[in-house]
Amino acid sequence: MRFTKPGPPQAVLLSYVALIAVGVLLFMLLPTTKAKVSPIDALFTVTSAVTVTGLTVINTETQLTDTGKWLILSLIQIGGLGYMTLTTFLLITFRRKIGVKERLILSESLNYPGVYGLVRFLKRVVLFVFIIEAAGCLLLYIHWVPSMGITGAAFPAFFHSVSAFNNAGFSLFTDNLIPFRGDLYVNLVISALIFLGGIGFFVIHDIYLLFTKRTERLSTHTKLVLSLSIMLVVFGWLGLILTEFAHYNGIWSLNWKERLLSTLFLSVSSRTAGFNTVDIGSLSESSLFLLTILMFIGASPGSTGGGIKTTTFSVILLSVLSYVRGRSEVVVFNRSIPQDLIHRAMVVMALAFTYIAFVNLLIDRIEEKDFLSTLFEVVSAFATVGLSVGGGEGLSFSAQFSSFSKILIVLSMIVGRVGIVSFALALVGREEESRIKHPEARLLL
Amino acid sequence: MRFTKPGPPQAVLLSYVALIAVGVLLFMLLPTTKAKVSPIDALFTVTSAVTVTGLTVINTETQLTDTGKWLILSLIQIGGLGYMTLTTFLLITFRRKIGVKERLILSESLNYPGVYGLVRFLKRVVLFVFIIEAAGCLLLYIHWVPSMGITGAAFPAFFHSVSAFNNAGFSLFTDNLIPFRGDLYVNLVISALIFLGGIGFFVIHDIYLLFTKRTERLSTHTKLVLSLSIMLVVFGWLGLILTEFAHYNGIWSLNWKERLLSTLFLSVSSRTAGFNTVDIGSLSESSLFLLTILMFIGASPGSTGGGIKTTTFSVILLSVLSYVRGRSEVVVFNRSIPQDLIHRAMVVMALAFTYIAFVNLLIDRIEEKDFLSTLFEVVSAFATVGLSVGGGEGLSFSAQFSSFSKILIVLSMIVGRVGIVSFALALVGREEESRIKHPEARLLL
Ligand SMILES: [K+]
């Protein structure tokens, strides 16, 4: 027997689908594009914004009107923060009570453990978003005024601050952030925004509690996320330097400062912001594969980023190490990781691999384009990254795809944003536990 | 503290390494090749035979002498059956007692559950091997006499029967089995040998017990292996027809009978025999990716084949389905799969992915050759399959690799044959369980 009422996973999935539907309607009805675009491309663009992916089949700078750019920016902000989060925040602001059911859905949407302190947490999240995005906007504005002018710098500064904090990867520049590849200031500001957006609201909240002395120590979750995020950035940086070394078509054609900056930026951005300061299509195949792995791992839970998440990755890693050493406990920061978390992490990994393999196989079969470029695009969509080897004219590789494959990429962005397990739960639905207990199977592995 | 005595995983790993060392010595000292070959190529060839992989950097037909062919065949038989199995069988034959330690190692080597009935099981295994290989040899001999003559057909029949049952993939013909792509008889005999070799001795033994009425029903393990093996063959067959459909460079350039036969044969052979009746390099990229998945899944445990194994694959699949449905029990054939088996299956998958990703990244970086061809070669080595897009003159893609990459492929074949978890256990070794219990960590995924 299946439950008939939609549970939290269904509600979150439906909220994204509804937001995309409204977005497509607005995109088609308002004067958003300079020339007419196909409904598929409108769906693709809106989904890419709502899921904060950043893959493009329409050039944001040259093909969108100002209305179009504002619509994309609004969808990024709503999608990044989460539709449920925003509506609940509005409800609270207008002093409406929210019930237990809404709290459960909100807790799923925000990835907050439990419902205790949820409303206070929500209010702070919205405040964090406002402060960080305002600061980022101001920092970029000051830097861009000399070259773009007092009025000209305003919208780009705002747009890129919001896009970076939400890990959206959309840029107003045709070549994304390639013009700024040697600009240390822009690199640092955007990287900081991406990093803060990617570690998750829970972690930001935890750091806030420590700084305001409301707690004495950081939670295990925060310690794990921070140490792993820093380790992955360093690992990715060193890895990319090795995979690009002496490969003179790409990053190695630049000077040393730009080589170091662009590999570091790419390491930060690949999990899962999706900005690029170099042409991804010019990188070596080993760099593309390394980036695919980084994209797959992704950002941290309860953030604007995607992927299987840093925590999932580390739980699997620690669990495997424990197993090989013959230990029954999996320990991190003197805490034992419970069995059900390990099981969930393994399920996430298995489902993610299966999903990516299947969609990749389909698109490979249909498009018959380069294998690695296709795999890169599928993982980029699934992990809501937005990096792409490119499809000409500043667009993503998807721009060369047939409608059917574009729809598969759209689906992958939604699955990636909702989360593969939540998506599966939303589709299949839980059954009531059978009371029959079966005898144990004896299997050899 | 670590145990200092080698446990069963170490003993199995060491037995393969020792066998390879002896094989290389014999290969270099005896007149095995017509022209001089490098030590790396000798190591590669011997490892490929001992691990029953079938990747070649030396052409078996044109470059090896008769002595060389016999040496390869002997190494295939010893490596396929397992060195421990053979030596123990010889010990028993000469009426020597075998101790508890030998029994534990043998049980690990044969993938037999426990030590009860182990010696009787071992004797039957050797008998099965003899009967099946003799039958295969006879069937091939009868068929090949008209074209190859009464004496000429003998060695090819013997060689291919042994190579097929041991899932070795070595062939005496320059183009592997391409000359027989339309020959239904050869296709059926070789496929049957591969299938029997790939389901595992435990399953063959179980079927034998049922036929001789010593048991009334098949074990859950046997039911699972048989149903999954058949499902995977059918799934692979249909999949390959779809991925090759209207792709006129490869299989679709043949007539319908050959199209159906060669896709079916490839589906059987890719897990993990490694024979081919078509040029793998001519297949579409989606076919190569589908084959990579089939190779990765591999054969069944306790068999001559590799990969993560059909049972591991099905335990993961069933566990994910149960999780999504919210069931705590994972049920197969009315039996519940115990938690530690699920955990081990997940560890196998995670380790296999990590190993393949890392080695693939290294070889990509060093060789800078086509990504998919390289990935295909790495998975083929890891899963001891032996299929390859080819490197010219009937050799594998590895033939174009540098010495360092060849050594990585050699390592992958050994890791694949020993099993990734056993390999890790052999390297790391179990630690004594700590008595300290840690409080639970609270993490978000
Ligand atoms: K993104």
Ligand SMILES: [K+]
């Ligand atoms: K093989």
